[in-house]
Amino acid sequence: MKFKISHLVKTYPITFFAVIALFTASAVTAAKGVLLPLAIGEAALSVVLAVSAILKMHNEFRIIKNAVISLNASLSDKDMLKYFPLPAVICKTNGKILWFNDLFKAAVIRNRQPREDNISVFIGGKALSELAAKKTFSATYDGRDYTVISETLDSSGESCTVFYFVDDTDLKSIVREYRMSKPAVALVAVDSIDEFYRVYKESEYAEITSAVERLTENWFSEFSGVFRKLGTGRFIAIVPESELEKMISKKFNVLENVRSYTYNGATVGITLSAGVGRGDNLSDAEGAARQALDMALGRGGDQVAVKDNDKYTFFGGVSKGVEKRTKVRTRVVASAMSELIRNASNVVIMGHKFSDLDSVGAAYGMYKAALALGKDAKIVVNRKTTLAQPLIDYIGKSDDDCFVSPLTGERLTVKKTLLIVVDTHKADFVDSKNVYEKAQNVIVIDHHRKTVDYINNAVIFYHEPHASSTCEMVTELLQYISKHPVADSVCATALMSGIMLDTKEFVLRAGVRTFEAAAYLRSRGADTVTVKSFFANSMESRKLRGMVVMNAEMYRACAISVTDIESDDIRVVCAQAADELLSVSGVDASFVIFKTDDIINISARSMGKVNVQLIMEALGGGGHQTMAAVQLKDITESQIKDMLKTAIDNYYSNL
Structure with a gap:
């Protein structure tokens, strides 16, 4: 040279x-x-x-x-790199450009001098170390799209990389246009519209529904697509993907428009739910929209669920759901459950991991129902991790053989066994995953807001996110599941304990049906003094709870406490500390971060102003509006605290 x-x-x-x-x-x-x-x-x-x-x-x-x-060496003599039919660049391992061929100069940099002598300018600012494992990747330069093919060469101890640029701008433009034209279907429903018919006069009801329909229609008319009314409070919209992205960018603010609607100077409290489905064709998109709408309603309504394959994205969900006063569905479900119980060889009932009073109380209620229908039944409980040991001991005095270990429960589960899962609808959160996987017939009874990883093979999925507790739901079922009274005083007390736990002694989420259920249990002999004893703590636990409260710091009207205390009752202590923090002036929500074994936990509580379920869901957890939690592995307390603050920021920014 x-x-x-x-x-x-x-x-x-x-x-x-x-x-x-x-x-x-x-x-x-x-x-x-x-x-x-x-x-x-x-x-x-x-x-x-x-x-x-x-x-x-x-x-x-x-x-x-x-x-x-x-x-x-790998090319023929006439295919020298200089005359290679693609733009090519040679650069050093640090990205510095050593040489480029004439085609690169003409087609990529268009006969201009490069702004910099580093390849990162042409590959989206990425460093070569980021692309080490990639042989092919996409890049954009000077308004053109390229597929870049890289090849690392080692010669005489020197290492360099050759990049070939394939201009596929037109092809990618066609692909984008195709994606933006794919259909999306939105199914929209006014939440609990029948409940408003009970409150307002017929003329007022007609005026309110017309106004809500007008608000909804006006919002969808801003976008190019088809919007039609299917019935009272039900609509369908068909739009291309490009218009759906505009809706998403607005965060479906039609929810806020409807939520803030006033009639005669007062906020009505009416809300919308919508399910949006994507698909290669209208049929697939409509099917996905139905599943998304079910998910939105199962999470309490007042939100939009967008389904893309198996992934859901949620918008809204910040308000409380409207309690349904009709018990028609309860009677229908009770009849179907009694038929399944009668046809089963035996019944196994199971709650969630770290079972609490609501889980064990509801399980015992269904246990008594199975016995009333003449079937042998057992309750699977992990005594090593349960948080309801006082209730288990109380029940054991009269029914000492109703509780079995997960191992025994797995042995009892045969082909015709009916498994009843209570107080959870997540397959990964049941007390025994092996029992669930072995069962062929499953019933789910739960009140928590629906999550993506729900049990999808249930014969009956009885889900009421508006209910205060699973014990409330079971109490209503027991009144219809058998002709004869099912609940005795022990069962009534167990069910009452679950209701009192989840409502914070009838302070939170207690609706009309909650008090009706409590009144029925009281008539069946529920002992509230005994229930109160289930909540008693040792002096040591009280001291630890005080330490957790003292460690709290304020962040955007939320109290966050990180603790490293060690105790066998750490879960109960931290849950109660989260409750106690809500009594502090200016605290709308509380979060207690604690460690158990190799798992970092967050116990979240609120008085209803902040939806802690949405915040915990952002971290991979769940629950409902006033009570939620999450468990994470391979993370430190400081890292999860930063993640929690980010989730809180995102929650407030989406209001």
Whole structure:
């Protein structure tokens, strides 16, 4: 490779002019005849700089030469890299461009000098280390889209990378246009519209529904698509993906428009739910929209669920659901359950991990129902992790053999066994995953807001997110599941304990049906004094709870406490501490972070102003509006605290 002065000037311009300056200074100094040693030194330094630049340039030329030779080894003589039919660039491992062919200069940089001599300019600012494992990736430069193919070459101990640029702008434009034209279907429903018919006069009801329909229609008319009314409070919209993205960018603010609607100067409290489905065709999109609407309603309504394959995205869900006063569905479900119980060989009942009073109380209620229908039944409880040991001991005094271990429950589960899962609808959160996986017939009874990973093979999925507790739901079922009274005083007390736990002794989420259920249980002999004893704590637990409360700090009207205390009752202590923090002035929600084994837990509580379920769901957990939790592995307390603050920020930004 011949050396040219022009190469030196182009590659190292600063060094070149520095050498010229030093030579000039040396000549001037020597001409004056003074300071001869200085002149010699200047001349020597200029020679060193010149030689250094030449050697470095020669080394880089050698790298290019070796790379080209290496490439040419796999190409025929006429397919030299210079004439390769694709734009090509050779760069060093640090990204510095060594050489590019004429086609790259003409097609990519369009005969202009590159703004920088680093390949990152042409590959979206990514460093070569980020692309080490990728042979093909997409990049955009100067308004054009490219698929870039990389190849790493090693020759004579030198390493470099060759990039080939395939301009597929037109193809990608067609792909984007196709994606943006794919259909999306939205099914919209006014939440609990029949309940408003009971409150308002017929003329007022008609005026309210017309106004809500007008608000909804006006919002959807802002977008290009089809919007039609299917019935009272039910609509369908068909839009292309491009319009759906506009709706998403507005965060479906039609929810807020309807939620804030006032009639005669008062907020009505009416809300919308919608399910949006994507698909390759209208049939697939409509099916996905139905599933998404079920998910939105199962999470309490007042929200939009967007389904894309198996992934859900949620918008809204910040308000309380409207309690349904009709018990028609309860009677229908009770009849279907009694039939399944009668046809089963035996019944196994199971709650969630770390079972509480609501879980065990509801399980015992269904246990008594199975016995009343003449079937053998058992309750699966992990006594090592349960948080309801006082209730289990209380029930054990009259029914000492109703509780079995997960191992025994697995042995009892046969082909015709009916498994009843209470107080959870998540397959990964049941007390025994093996029992669930072995059962072929499953019933789910739960009140928590629906999550994506719900049990999807249930014969009956009885889900009421508006109910205060699962014990409330079971209490209503027991009144219809058998002709004869099912609940005795022990069962009534167990069910009452679950209701009192989840309502914070009838303070939170207690509706009309909650008090009706409590009144029925009281008539069946529920002992509230005994229930109160289930909530008693030791002096040590009270001290630990005080420590957790003292560690709390405020963040955006939320109290966050991180504790490292060790106790066998750590879960109960932290849950009660979260409840106690709500009594502090200015606290709308509380979060207690604690560790159990290798798991970091968050216990979240609110008085209803903040939907802690949405915040916990953002971290992978769940629950309902006033009570939620999450469990995470391979993370530190400080990391999860930062994640929690981010989730809180996102929650408030979406209001």
